[in-house]
Amino acid sequence: MPFLTVADVLRLPVITAGLPRVAAGEEQLDRTVRWVHVTELLDPASFLEGGELVLTTGMPHPSDPTQLRAYVDQLADVGVAGLVVELGRRYQQAPPELVGACRERDLPLIVLTRGVRFIEVTQTVHALILDAQGELLRRAQHVQELFTSLTLRGAEAEELVQTAADLAECPVVLENLIHHAVICAQAGRTDGQVLEAWPRRSRTAATPDRAAVSGPEGWLVAPVDERGSRWGRLIMLPLASGPPFDPEHTMILEQAATALTLARLTGRPAWDRRAHSSVLLDLLHWRYRSRTEARLRAEALGLPTTGHRLLPVVVDHTEATRGGTSVTDHLAGELPTSGVKALVGDLSERRTGLLMALARASAWQPVVERVARDLRAVFGEGVVVAVGPSVTELGEVTRSFREAEEVADAVGPASWGRAFHVASDVGLPELLYSLRDDVRVQKYVERQLGRLVQHDARHGSDLLTTLRAYLDAAGNKSIAAKHVGLSRQAFYQRLHSIERLLATNLESGAQRTQLHVALTAFEALHGHTAGHPFGEPPP
Structure with missing residues (x-):
């Protein structure tokens, strides 16, 4: 920084020639010197504004210790940078009363043991101060231009x-x-x-x-x-x-x-929202150097972390906004009014993250259910609320958040009826739904069911529905036939057609298991309701 301090002045040749000695205020030598003022007045404070380095020979200084202390108090109260006393004319050494008063007020007191020309001191220091002020003006222009450029872009x-x-x-x-x-x-x-x-x-x-x-x-x-x-x-x-x-x-x-x-x-x-999002993403991917850093960052945003149960929640939503309000903004506005302390931010374009801080003795399910039902009422049934395990340490949030994300990835349309989802809700349909983009799953479905799908498409038949009913009935043909509203003979004929097209034996438990997995995956790939690949179940 281009500003002159008391310490800088003491290093100038014009001052070092006077063999300066710091008698008091050694810890305050970094004070900025705004100007140099030569005075022999007993009440100089009325001519000072603060930041001056006061030069004096001490000639008018009173002998009364009380008056000398009052003189120092005036200088300290106005905020001078320091007091320089030249010895030889009034004092042969700094009076203890003066030194003591300066120490009490933490005012730098510099004693010059050899005489110097005060005019040379003022000229030298003032020239340096003016140079520093000119540099400050140049710096100010640079800083202003820099922030103006940042603002304009x-x-x-x-x-x-x-x-x-x-x-x-x-x-x-x-x-x-x-x-x-x-x-x-x-x-x-x-x-x-x-x-x-x-x-x-x-x-x-x-x-x-x-x-x-x-x-x-x-x-x-x-x-x-x-x-x-x-x-x-x-x-x-x-x-x-x-x-x-x-x-x-x-x-x-x-x-x-x-x-x-x-x-x-x-x-x-949305500075607050971005700050919340940044902390949540850093927790999700654990970008912190230590647990202490993570705790302080979360607490600085108002989330209590000690003595609370921390509950990570992931919300998937198909619509970014409803009535101009996003899911994230809606949650950020509603949660504080309900007394829930939480970080709320965007994890991605269609995914919102929450980290709630709940009392350890309280049940989290009613809170999450209330949040989920509110979201579905505002943003529709397609909102998915996935909950990770509650934890008591911030360092455990990463694992819990990732589990919540895995649950959110697994929840398809077949499971939208639930208010919220946890890991135990992930069964075979949810697992296959989470793997729906895997080429290996797609190839498996094609190998197992491709011919049947093509036959239904060409002939307008519904053999896939027949197969689903048979598999859901665990191979009980009578129950399956009744479920789809067919006679047993007609149902048997359809099963024979399926066996012929797929070159399989439906009496085999292993074969039925393979087909059951393939059909569940097919429904996940095409977004159908489980058990009814072509629409609603028959009445």
């Missing part, structure tokens, strides 16, 4: 926040009004370190009207608005070992916050 919020973090070399967090960390851009520290106990820490820092330092941790905070009202805020966190924020940090954060505000003016970016 419609950059996403993640890129805007990351750009701010890269420019400032500090972590930057975008959060909403309820203190959920929507985006966290790293710079120098991991997400885990930045987001530790995030909601609690965030509430201790107030939101100023414009970028300013706030809170006990010294965060730099800038508001992010939407159409005249507050949406959230952008927060820059100081590095533990780095210097405090300077005007360039403030300028970067203000430009980034303005770009985010403009982004919200162009529409209603």
Whole structure:
């Protein structure tokens, strides 16, 4: 950062010639020097604005320790960068009362043991400050042009926040009004370190009207608005070992916050939904370096993970929206009103993921059934709700989510009547439905049933229905004939035709098993209701 600090001034030749010694405020030498002010007044505070390095010979300093302490308090209250006292004219050594007062106020006190020309100090330091201010103006123009370019090409919020973090070399967090960390851009520290106990820490820092330092941790905070009202805020966190924020940090954060505000003016970016989706996908594929990082990221979005039962749910939906509202947006709006804390996000174009946090002693089935029935009422019967096993550790969510996805893949139209589905609901029809895109399954169906399908197509017959009835009756011809409404003789003739076409023996249990699997797979491939490949069952 192109700003002069007290430590920088002490390294200048014009100062080192005076053999400077730091007598107090050693930990505050990284303060920015905004200007140099030479004064011998007893009440200089009325001429100062803060950030000045005050030079004095100490000539007018009072001898009374109380008045000397009041002099130091004035300087500290106005926020000067430091006090430089030249020895030799008034003092042969720094008075203990002056040193003690500066230490109490943590004000840098520099003693020059050899005389220097103050005019040379002011000229040198002011020239460097003006150069730094010119550099700041050039940097400000560059930063403004960069964020303007990002805004004009419609950059996403993640890129805007990351750009701010890269420019400032500090972590930057975008959060909403309820203190959920929507985006966290790293710079120098991991997400885990930045987001530790995030909601609690965030509430201790107030939101100023414009970028300013706030809170006990010294965060730099800038508001992010939407159409005249507050949406959230952008927060820059100081590095533990780095210097405090300077005007360039403030300028970067203000430009980034303005770009985010403009982004919200162009529409209603689903930043919260994208944040939820990102965490859910990272959990599904376990992209975290540790369980702690995963826990902190989830908790930063408002999901309690300790002392709760975590329930992964996958929702498949054929319609992306209904009345302009997507399944994901509908769930995100409805769940909080019912008191359910959850992450809700898109896993794919037609699949929504939920990770619910429920009380360990509560039953999850009523909650899921209520969610499922609400979705089917709004978006139709084609909505499939698949539930993975509940877990108590976030590290176990990945396995449970994958099981829920496997269940969702297996649920076909034949099973749409259930409100929700779990792994135990996956039988042979569901298994074959999940394998419907496998070429080997398709070839198997063709080898087993191809001739029968072709015969029905050419002759308008329904031998497939006859075969299904026979197999469902476990080979009992009388029951099967009655089910399809045929005489036993007519039914027997159809069975002989099937045996001839397929070159099989229907009396063989093994042969019937093969045909049963093939016919179930055929129904899965063609989306028919199980047991009735050509429509509804006869009355």
